[in-house]
Amino acid sequence: xxxxxxxxxxxDAAIELAQQNEDRSELASLLGKKGIALYEAEEYPQAQxxxxxxxxxxxxxxxxxxxxxxxxxxxxIQAKTGNLPSGIRMLNEALNLARQSGDQQRELIQLGNIxxxxxxxxxxxxxxxxxxxAVELARVVGDCQAEAGYLNNLGVIYHNISQRxxxxxxxxxxxxxxxxxxxxxxQINALQHLANESLAKGDGRQxxxxxxxxxxxxxxxxxxxxxxxxKDTLIAALITEEAFQDAIQTINEEIVQARTNQYPExxxxxxxxxxxxxxxxxDLDQSLEIYQQALDLSIRLQRKIxxxxxxxxxxxxxxxxxxxxxxxxxxxxxxxxxESGKDLYMLAEQYYLRSLNCYQMGQYQDAxxxxxxxxxxxxxxxxxxxAQFARELLAEIESPAFIRGNR
Numbered sequence: 506x507x508x509x510x511x512x513x514x515x516x517d518a519a520i521e522l523a524q525q526n527e528d529r530s531e532l533a534s535l536l537g538k539k540g541i542a543l544y545e546a547e548e549y550p551q552a553q554x555x556x557x558x559x560x561x562x563x564x565x566x567x568x569x570x571x572x573x574x575x576x577x578x579x580x581x582i583q584a585k586t587g588n589l590p591s592g593i594r595m596l597n598e599a600l601n602l603a604r605q606s607g608d609q610q611r612e613l614i615q616l617g618n619i620x621x622x623x624x625x626x627x628x629x630x631x632x633x634x635x636x637x638x639a640v641e642l643a644r645v646v647g648d649c650q651a652e653a654g655y656l657n658n659l660g661v662i663y664h665n666i667s668q669r670x671x672x673x674x675x676x677x678x679x680x681x682x683x684x685x686x687x688x689x690x691x692q693i694n695a696l697q698h699l700a701n702e703s704l705a706k707g708d709g710r711q712x713x714x715x716x717x718x719x720x721x722x723x724x725x726x727x728x729x730x731x732x733x734x735x736k737d738t739l740i741a742a743l744i745t746e747e748a749f750q751d752a753i754q755t756i757n758e759e760i761v762q763a764r765t766n767q768y769p770e771x772x773x774x775x776x777x778x779x780x781x782x783x784x785x786x787x788d789l790d791q792s793l794e795i796y797q798q799a800l801d802l803s804i805r806l807q808r809k810i811x812x813x814x815x816x817x818x819x820x821x822x823x824x825x826x827x828x829x830x831x832x833x834x835x836x837x838x839x840x841x842x843x844e845s846g847k848d849l850y851m852l853a854e855q856y857y858l859r860s861l862n863c864y865q866m867g868q869y870q871d872a873x874x875x876x877x878x879x880x881x882x883x884x885x886x887x888x889x890x891x892a893q894f895a896r897e898l899l900a901e902i903e904s905p906a907f908i909r910g911n912r
Contacts, residue, residue, distance in 0.1 A: 512542055533562040533571045540578060549582045556582070569606040573599050577615050584622045592622055609646045613639055617651075620658060629662055636662070653682035653691050664698060673702055689726060693719050693735070700738045709745035716742060733771065740778065749786055753779065773802045773811065784822065793822055810851075813842030817855050829862045836862070853882035857895050864898065873902045 540555030559575035576599035584592030616639035623632035643652035663672035683691035700715035716739035743752035763772040776799035783792035820835035843852035860875035876899040883892035
């Protein structure tokens, strides 16, 4: 704030001197600098006054560049303050003025301003049209940085509207250009999107390659950038490809980092992921230990939903080990949390697991009642497969042959 105030004071002094000297060219330039500073500080009325003044002064100096810039900022201010039609009109006037004066760099800037303004109100079709025009113009003038930036905007839009093939082609082009110009941030963004799309298509190997390329760039950045998203993509891809040891190593490294950064929420997610993976590998002892760590952390963080699900997982594992009494303790805890949180899916799942335990323990009446409860909830949720499991268990318990054999 102090730096902004000092800058504005210095600009005001310089503006006053330019007015005294009747130096219209310098005055317009200084008003532009002040207007931009005020715009960035979101002091829109004061910024507008500066740009209005530039339009008057620039007309006398015949400085079309300053007029384009001022008109563009006036359009942005209108859009920012809620007058979108006026903002779009002014921005198009700035664009036309740039074209008339043959200033292609300013034409590029105004196309970008218009595109971002359309994004502001989620007019994605118009944004795509404008950014595509900007890409073509950037190619004509040989501005690879602008071309890569506008392609990146298009890629994000294609991602948001699920045009996956267009998204992939666009980010592949962003990657090619960003590598050529050395824009590491654009490279990372393109690689992240390409890795996610490869994973979504089931191509874990390709996703791993993209993710590792992104992480290698991240390691060499002078300014730290959050690598959480790309690390999560890498872990998911490693699990998809059944590269379990690499996945475990990566998760453990992330757990250490989360603890170092005192980020318990991320640690909790990673512990659950690691426990799931150990369970998937058949390592029940390790999975039990890690699930318990996660459960303890969820209690400390008061994450009731996760606490219930983790308790349910522990109940399922103890049931698989034949420790039904201990299993029931965790399942009952999960049921209580599901009821308080109105989590019907978890409640139905725990009822079913509890009914299986009762069945194994010879408590057939309890097993039947719990199966009926789980069946009702699964059916209500439209989960036909799960409902069928509960239905089959209930049918077996209630069959005449079973009843005769277990009197």
